[in-house]
Amino acid sequence: QVxxxxxxxxxxxxxxxxxxxCAASGFTLDYYAIGWFRQAPGKxxxxxxxISSSDGSTYYADSVKGRFTISRDNAxxxxxxxxxxxxxxxxxxxxxxAASWLGFPPTRAYEYDYWGQGTQVTVSS
Numbered sequence: 060q061v062x063x064x065x066x067x068x069x070x071x072x073x074x075x076x077x078x079x080x081c082a083a084s085g086f087t088l089d090y091y092a093i094g095w096f097r098q099a100p101g102k103x104x105x106x107x108x109x110i111s112s113s114d115g116s117t118y119y120a121d122s123v124k125g126r127f128t129i130s131r132d133n134a135x136x137x138x139x140x141x142x143x144x145x146x147x148x149x150x151x152x153x154x155x156x157a158a159s160w161l162g163f164p165p166t167r168a169y170e171y172d173y174w175g176q177g178t179q180v181t182v183s184s
Contacts, residue, residue, distance in 0.1 A: 060084070060085045061084075061085040061173055062083070062084045062085050062173075062175075063081055063082070063083055063155050063156070063157060063173055063174060063175035064081070064082050064084070064175055064176070065079060065080065065081050065153060065154065065155050065175045065176065065177060065178040066079070066080045066082070066178060067079040067080050067178060068153060068178030068179045068180045069179075069180070069181070070181045070183065071145055071181070071182055072182070072183070072184050073145060073146060073147060073182055073183075074144060074145065075145050075182070076141070076142060076143045076144075076145065077141075077142050077145065077180060078140070078141045079095070079139065079140040079153055079155075079180075080137055080138075081093065081095070081137060081138045081139070081140075081155030082135075082137045083136045083137070083157065084136070086157075086173075087133075087136060088112075088133060088136050088138065088157065089112065089133050090112050090159065091112050091157040091158060091159055091160070092109060092110065092111050092112050092157070092158045092159075092160040092164035092165060093110050093112075093129075093131060093155060093156070093157055093158075093164070094106060094107075094108070094109035094110075094155065094156045094157075094158065094164060094165065094166070094168075094171055095107045095108045095109065095129065095138075095140045095153060095154070095155055095156075096153070096154045096155075096156060096168055097149075097151035097152065097153045097154070097180075098151055098154070098177075099150060099151040099152075102151075104154070104168055105120065106118070106120060106166045106167065107119070107120050107123055107127065107140070107153070108120065108123065108127055108129040109164035109165065109166060110129045110130070110131055110138065110164055111160075111161075111162065111163060111164045112160060112161065112164075113161055113162070114162075116162075116163050116164060117129055117164070118163070118164055118166050122148075123142075123149075126142065126143050127141065127143070128140070128141040129141075138155060140155075142180070145180075145182045146182060147182045147183060149180060149182050150180060150181050150182050150183070151180060152177040152179050152180075153177060153178050153179075153180050154174055154175055154176075154177045155174075155175045156168070156171035156172075156173060156175070157171060157172060157173040158171040158172055159172060
């Protein structure tokens with residue numbers, strides 16, 4: 060059974076950090092681009108960051124550039140999103156997704172094949 064499971068969300072104060080994990084089971088992530096998306100209440104799902112399957116190319120939304128870092132550990136079949144300098148506007152449910160894709164990773168949600176169930180990130184004092 061193909062499954063993606065996110066973990067690492069929680070409540071953090073502004074300026075704090077969290078590291079999200081996306082663990083895959085039922086398939087190997089080696090040949091998949093991985094994306095992180097988020098959705099806040101009343102807002103559309105937006106792409107946050109993604110990483111290619113092959114050459115390590117990455118994409119970051121302007122709103123998180125310089126604060127978030129995406130990485131992958133294929134040996135652990137896991138992708139991470141390190142989030143530093145968190146802001147209240149980063150509050151959302153964060154989802155990871157996998158796309159069978161070569162080259163620069165896709166940045167739009169419809170291009171992804173598999174999705175996790177999401178993990179809540181709340182940035183508040």
